[in-house]
Amino acid sequence: MRRTSRTTTVGACAVALAAVLAAPAQAHEADSAQASQAEKRVPHWELKDSGTDVRFRGLSAVARDTAWVAGSKGTVLRTTDGGAHWRNVSPPGAADLEFRDIEAFDARRAVALSIGEGEASRVFRTDDGGATWTESFRNTDEKAFYDCLTFFDRRHGLAMSDPVDGKFRILSTSDGGRSWTVLPSAGMPAAQDGEAGFAASGQCLVASGPRDVWLATGGGAHARVLHSADRGLTWTAAETPVPAGDPARGVFAVAFRDRTHGLAVGGDYRADQASPRAAAVTPDGGRTWTPAGRPPPAYRSGVAWLPHSRTAALAVGPTGTDLTTDGGRSWQTLDTGSYDTVDCTPDLACWASGEKGRVARLER
Numbered sequence: 001m002r003r004t005s006r007t008t009t010v011g012a013c014a015v016a017l018a019a020v021l022a023a024p025a026q027a028h029e030a031d032s033a034q035a036s037q038a039e040k041r042v043p044h045w046e047l048k049d050s051g052t053d054v055r056f057r058g059l060s061a062v063a064r065d066t067a068w069v070a071g072s073k074g075t076v077l078r079t080t081d082g083g084a085h086w087r088n089v090s091p092p093g094a095a096d097l098e099f100r101d102i103e104a105f106d107a108r109r110a111v112a113l114s115i116g117e118g119e120a121s122r123v124f125r126t127d128d129g130g131a132t133w134t135e136s137f138r139n140t141d142e143k144a145f146y147d148c149l150t151f152f153d154r155r156h157g158l159a160m161s162d163p164v165d166g167k168f169r170i171l172s173t174s175d176g177g178r179s180w181t182v183l184p185s186a187g188m189p190a191a192q193d194g195e196a197g198f199a200a201s202g203q204c205l206v207a208s209g210p211r212d213v214w215l216a217t218g219g220g221a222h223a224r225v226l227h228s229a230d231r232g233l234t235w236t237a238a239e240t241p242v243p244a245g246d247p248a249r250g251v252f253a254v255a256f257r258d259r260t261h262g263l264a265v266g267g268d269y270r271a272d273q274a275s276p277r278a279a280a281v282t283p284d285g286g287r288t289w290t291p292a293g294r295p296p297p298a299y300r301s302g303v304a305w306l307p308h309s310r311t312a313a314l315a316v317g318p319t320g321t322d323l324t325t326d327g328g329r330s331w332q333t334l335d336t337g338s339y340d341t342v343d344c345t346p347d348l349a350c351w352a353s354g355e356k357g358r359v360a361r362l363e364r
Contacts, residue, residue: 045321045335045352045360048083056353057301058112058202059341060104064349069359070099070112078130080107083361089130097122101148101202103157103177111136111177113149113159115199121146123159125177137171137180144169147197148205150213151177158232160205160215163191168215170232187234192220194247200269201302201341203253212259214286218242218250218266225254225264227286240280241291242266248273251280253341255313257305260285263328265315267299275299279315281328294330296322302341307348314362316342316352 050056050069056077058070065082074094077086097114104110108129114122121139126132137159139146144161151157155176161169167188171180196219197204207213215226215235223244226235242264244250252266262282267275278300279292300317311327316339322331340354350362 043334043362043364045337045339046363047337048079048086048359048361050077050086050357050359051088052077052357054357055340055355056357056359057100057200057340058102059343059351059353059359060102060110060202061343061345061349061351062104062106063345064347064361066104066107067343067351067359067361068102068104068110069353070102071353072098074099074114076102076110076112076130077359078107078110083359086359087130089126091124091126091133091135094124100199103149103151103202105151105154105176109154109176111149111151111157113146113202115146117145118142121161123149123171123177123180134178136173136178145196146171147199148202150205150207152207152210152213152231156210156231158205158207158213160197162196166190168197168217168226172232183232187228189226189235189237191217192222192224195220195224196247198250198252198266198269198301200252203255203302203341204251206254206256208256209259212256212285214254214256214262216251216254216264216266218244218252219247220250221245223250223266225251225262225282225286225289229259236287238282238286238289240264240289241277242280243268243275243277249275252299252301253303254286255303255305257310261310261327262286263303263305263313263315263324264289265296265300265303265317267296267317269299269301271318279303279328279331292324292329292331294332296320296331297333302339302352304342304344304350306350307344307346314342314344314350314352316340316354318355321352 056069056071123137149159159171256262267278321335339352344350
C-alpha cells in the first residue's frame with residue numbers, strides 16, 4: 001500500500017515537472033492536443049558519456065547545447081552539442097588541482113576555481129573555449145581556503161574563502177575574472193567557531209541580480225546564510241533550521257530566483273548519518289528561514305530553480321534528485337542517481353553532474 005501511494009505521488013510530481021518545463025513552449029502551440037501531450041511526458045535524467053571517471057562538482061550550464069563541467073585531477077570539459085561530445089579543455093599543468101566551481105558566460109568564456117589550502121586555491125580564465133587559460137589568482141595565504149565563486153554579470157564577481165582571522169574572506173573582480181582583489185573585512189560578521197563553507201557543488205556562494213549575493217555555511221553551532229546587497233562589502237548573517245554543530249553538517253547550497261525568494265539545502269554529507277531538516281526556504285532575501293515541511297529524505301548538495309518557474313526547483317545529492325513545486329515547502333524524490341550539483345538555463349535546460357564522470361541533461 002505504501003509503495004503504491006509513493007509511486008502515485010512521485011508520478012504526479014514528475015508530470016508536474018513536465019508541465020513546468022513544457023509551459024513556455026506551449027504558449028506557442030496552437031494545437032491544444034499537442035500541449036496536453038507535452039504535459040504527459042515524464043522528465044528524466046539522460047546520462048551523457050563524458051569519457052572520464054573524475055568527479056565533477058563544478059558545473060555551468062550555458063544553454064541546452066552548451067555546458068562546462070570542472071572536477072578532480074584538474075579536469076575541465078566542455079560540450080556544445082548537448083553532451084553528445086565533450087572536449088577536454090583542462091588547463092595545462094593542473095592535474096594536481098581540484099576544481100570545484102566554474103562559471104561560464106558563453107561557449108568561449110569561463111572562469112574556474114580550484115580549491116585547497118594555500119596555493120592550491122587558484123582561479124583560471126579562458127576566452128577561447130578552453131584552448132588557452134590564464135591563471136588570474138593564486139592564493140598565498142596559508143590560512144585561506146577558497147570554496148566557491150559567483151558572478152553578478154560578465155564583469156563583476158566574487159569568490160569566498162573559509163574564515164581567515166575569524167571572518168570569511170571575499171575576493172572581488174570587476175573585469176570578468178582577469179584580476180582579483182581581497183575586499184576589506186570590516187563589513188563581514190565574525191565567524192562562529194568551526195564555521196566554514198562547503199566546496200561541494202559550487203553553490204555555497206550565489207548571486208541574483210546586479211548586487212545581491214548569499215554565502216552558505218556549516219560546521220559551526222548554527223548553519224547560517226550570509227547576505228550582501230552591495231557586492232560583498234557589507235554582510236548580515238541569519239541562522240537557518242538546517243542542522244549544524246559538526247564539521248560535516250550545514251547548508252551546502254543556496255539558490256535564489258530573485259533577490260527575495262531563496263532555497264537552502266544541505267544536511268550531513270556522511271553516508272551513515274541521517275539528514276533531517278535538509279532544506280529551508282526564505283521569502284525575504286535570507287533574513288528569515290523556514291524548514292521545509294517535507295524535506296528531501298537525505299543530504300543534498302546542489303539546488304536550482306527550474307527555468308521561468310516561480311515555484312519549482314530541483315535538489316540533488318549522492319542518493320537522488322528531488323523536486324519541489326511549491327517553492328521549497330515540500331520535496332519529492334524523482335530519481336535515485338548520484339549527482340553533486342545542478343544548473344538550469346533560460347532555454348529550458350537543466351544539467352547535473354557528479355561522481356564517476358556522471359553528467360546528465362533533463363529530458364522529456
